[in-house]
Amino acid sequence: MNTNHQKELDESRDEDETPTISSAKPTRFIVAFTNNVFIKGDPKRLFIFSGEEQTSSSSSSLVATLDMTIPSVTMNGGFNCTSVHGFLACCQRLQFTICNPSTGQVITFPCNPKMWKSFGLGYDPVDDQFKALTLVSCPYGNPSFMVHEVITLGGGGGGGVVSRSQVTSPPYFPMTMGININGFLYFGACAPSQRATPVFVCFDVRHERLLSFITTPKDVLVCGAFSMLIEYKGKLGVIVPHPFDGPCFDRFDLWILDDVEKHDWSRQTFELPFSLPFSLGMGKSVSSQGTNKAGEIIFSPTTLPYRAQPFYVFYYNLDTKDMRRVRIHGVADTEEFWSRYGLTGFCCAFFSPNHVDSIASL
Known part of the structure; x- marks a missing residue:
């Protein structure tokens, strides 16, 4: 495998000027949720709310408004939903749903019927394209290689899937969902098989190839679902709660991939001023999708409170070591809703956090 990831990134930027959404534009936060996914026959809907990010690091509340509802879409604990360059993507079973909360556009398309796992949506900033990456090989049984499907989506109102292609790689066992950072999708895995060497697989969205297996300290990938992948200052970051096997956690390790080519990682440990719930039981787990512009790490519930109760997220400041609870008003917090x-x-x-409005269409 080619490990010169940084060179690939630099070459991509040299070939064309990267079109980006202006960082001067105000960012928004997104709250998405689906109604009861465990009751058979219950009509499924995806509700998407948004609101303006706070300008003060001392704010204790934010307001969200309902942007759109999408029928027949569900999520499992929020882990199969991602926000990428103005679009929101959800994968349920063998179907992808991608929408733009700013324009109301919704695209739904099928995946390969042999799909074993989805790694989510990636964005190529050079060619301004979105691509979904899925695994269509079963990782069990010691396969000699893995087969992936790359689904390229249209631009300029083209309306959905433009092409599908297949990519192969050495064998591995996937451990996490993917995260899109600067034109690359990263996801945790064990290679070549389950309970083997922990790695991060790096997928080059533009060139549609798996560039490298990044050697990873064993403490970074803890049971897969317990490791939270975030973008931290343009780099891959991983949050590992401690203890990771209890009903709550009161400290966490922040691992940063400092050098992709050399596979160099750094770690910082932070103590929380109060514990956060972390049981995988219903209604108790929290996760993190990253930071806000102030650099605060944001922890949020993966479920709504039962019935009409306040919805809270938690902002942790790495410099001051303070954490504050912020109520998001308007998110299913009334009996009428x-x-x-x-x-x-x-x-x-x-x-x-940090969802930027986009008027683009697919």
Whole structure:
């Protein structure tokens, strides 16, 4: 495998000027949730809210408004929903749903019927393209190689899938969802098989190839679902809560991939001023999708509270070591909302900071 990831990135930037959304534009946060995914026959809907990011690091509340509802879409604990360059992507079973909360556009398309796992949506900033990466090989049984499907989506109102192609790689066992950073998708894995060497697989979105298996300290990938992948100052970051096997955690390690080519990692450990719930039981787990512009790490619930209760997220300041609880007003926190949309008690949720409005279409 080619490990010169940084060279590939530099060459991509040299070939064309990268079109980006202006950093001067105000960012928004996204809250998405689906109604009860465990009750058979319950009508499924994806609700998407958004609101303006706070300008003060001392704010204790934010306001969200309902942008759109999408029928027949569900999430599992928020782990199969991602925000990428103005679009929100969810994968359920063998179907991708991608939408733009700013324009209301929704695209739904099928995946390969042999799909074993989705790694989410990637964005190529040079050619201004979105591509979904899925695994269509079963990682069990010691396969000699892995087969992936790359689904390229259209631009300028083309309306969905432009092409599908296949990419192969050496064998590995996937451990996490993917995260898109600067034109590359990263996801945790063990190679060549389950319970083998922990690595991060790096997928080059533009050139549609798996560039490298990045050697990773064993403490970075803890049971897969317990390791939270974030973008931290343009680099791959991983949050590992401690203890990771209890009902809550009161400290965490922040691992940063400092040098992709040399596979160099750094670690900092932070103590929380109060514990956060972390059981995988319903209604208790929290996760992190990254930081805000102030550099605060944001932890958010992966489910809504039962019935009409306040929805809170937690902002942790790495410099001051302070953490504050922020209420998001408007997110299913009234009985009228629960009654109107038929919510019945358990809703998977997703929170994403730094979502920039986009008028682009696919």
